[in-house]
Amino acid sequence: MEGILVSTFRCNAKCHMCNVWMYPTDPKQELDIKYYKRLPNLEFLNITGGEPFLREELEEIVAIVKPKMKRICISTNGFYTDKVIKLAKRFPDIGIRISLEGLPAANDELRGLKDGFDHGIRTLLQLKRMGMKDIGFGCTVSDRNARDVLELYELAKHLKVEFATAIVHNAYYFHKFDNAVEKKQEVSESFRELIQELFKTRRPKNWYRAYFNHGIINYVNGGARLLPCEMGSDIFLVDPWGEIYPCNVLKESMGNIKDSDFDTIWNSDKAKAIKEKARNCGMNCWMIGSVSPEIKKRKLSILKWILRNKKSYSDYECALNPSVMHNPDLVIPECMATPPGVDPAAPAEK
Numbered sequence: 504m505e506g507i508l509v510s511t512f513r514c515n516a517k518c519h520m521c522n523v524w525m526y527p528t529d530p531k532q533e534l535d536i537k538y539y540k541r542l543p544n545l546e547f548l549n550i551t552g553g554e555p556f557l558r559e560e561l562e563e564i565v566a567i568v569k570p571k572m573k574r575i576c577i578s579t580n581g582f583y584t585d586k587v588i589k590l591a592k593r594f595p596d597i598g599i600r601i602s603l604e605g606l607p608a609a610n611d612e613l614r615g616l617k618d619g620f621d622h623g624i625r626t627l628l629q630l631k632r633m634g635m636k637d638i639g640f641g642c643t644v645s646d647r648n649a650r651d652v653l654e655l656y657e658l659a660k661h662l663k664v665e666f667a668t669a670i671v672h673n674a675y676y677f678h679k680f681d682n683a684v685e686k687k688q689e690v691s692e693s694f695r696e697l698i699q700e701l702f703k704t705r706r707p708k709n710w711y712r713a714y715f716n717h718g719i720i721n722y723v724n725g726g727a728r729l730l731p732c733e734m735g736s737d738i739f740l741v742d743p744w745g746e747i748y749p750c751n752v753l754k755e756s757m758g759n760i761k762d763s764d765f766d767t768i769w770n771s772d773k774a775k776a777i778k779e780k781a782r783n784c785g786m787n788c789w790m791i792g793s794v795s796p797e798i799k800k801r802k803l804s805i806l807k808w809i810l811r812n813k814k815s816y817s818d819y820e821c822a823l824n825p826s827v828m829h830n831p832d833l834v835i836p837e838c839m840a841t842p843p844g845v846d847p848a849a850p851a852e853k
């Protein structure tokens with residue numbers, strides 16, 4: 504199982520694709536850190552916000568949850584360099600991802616954060632100098648920054664840090680319901696170029712990322728989700744007040760961690776009903792939190808997709824044809840030769 508811990512809804516940025524900053528949590532009402540002891544042992548925990556480094560007790564929270572987690576990664580805009588470095592010195596084996604939405608001008612405009620790029624990159628360079636291994640940056644792509652994706656990837660490659668992508672989504676969590684990709688072709692083209700670059704590397708991790716990015720092209724063009732979503736079954740989200748949700752899109756709380764232990768909430772009838780609802784939600788979200796566990800379960804099938812596409816990635820045109828995605832009877836021969844996804848009905852691999 505994996506988890507997402509939303510430490511606070513306070514944020515120092517004003518991102519164009521997220522309105523969290525308009526609805527900050529009252530620090531006095533944020534979950535008392537003693538309740539984080541109730542979280543279960545997990546394969547992976549993503550600590551996020553808002554801006555998690557605004558949570559005064561962040562270090563204590565990491566100290567509490569770290570023994571239970573195989574891997575922890577904090578998502579931050581990297582603005583508070585000193586705080587990030589202090590925490591990284593204490594926990595050098597955690598992961599840190601710094602959100603950058605483009606090169607300096609684009610980043611600072613899209614994040615509404617003056618000198619945000621400078622701070623973010625300085626933080627990343629300092630972490631790198633410290634010898635931290637699990638570091639990198641992440642970019643949420645929209646119409647406004649699609650052209651910067653390749654440059655950011657090149658920057659990450661030269662710095663020898665990870666580069667993660669996302670595409671704008673709507674969710675209660677972001678207080679945003681009008682995010683949309685209008686320039687489908689331009690955005691798809693940027694991702695196609697990125698996929699080709701990822702395939703050129705010798706890192707299998709990058710090839711699986713190519714598959715994830717392929718799913719983004721599919722998502723942008725209205726295709727059905729390429730893999731099942733097990734949010735609410737394999738993954739949960741705990742918000743700054745302690746409510747346990749299946750994901751950041753379905754606003755259905757299974758219960759509050761202040762009221763009982765995690766197992767009681769997780770195995771309750773209410774939780775079962777919400778899990779069922781999540782399984783049949785009909786949403787086509789394609790966010791790394793919900794996709795990564797499904798990729799891990801189907802590594803072999805996706806490897807076959809990688810081998811089919813590595814030399815010449817060509818599903819792009821198929822993904823751009825919405826009729827192919829919506830109506831299986833209309834599948835055109837080229838797409839049959841290189842199916843856009845892995846059969847969602849196929850059982851998970853051991």
Ligand code: SF4
Nearest residue numbers: 732750752784786788
């Ligand atoms: S597809 Fe459904 S369950 Fe999965 S993240 Fe989206 S809303 Fe949640």
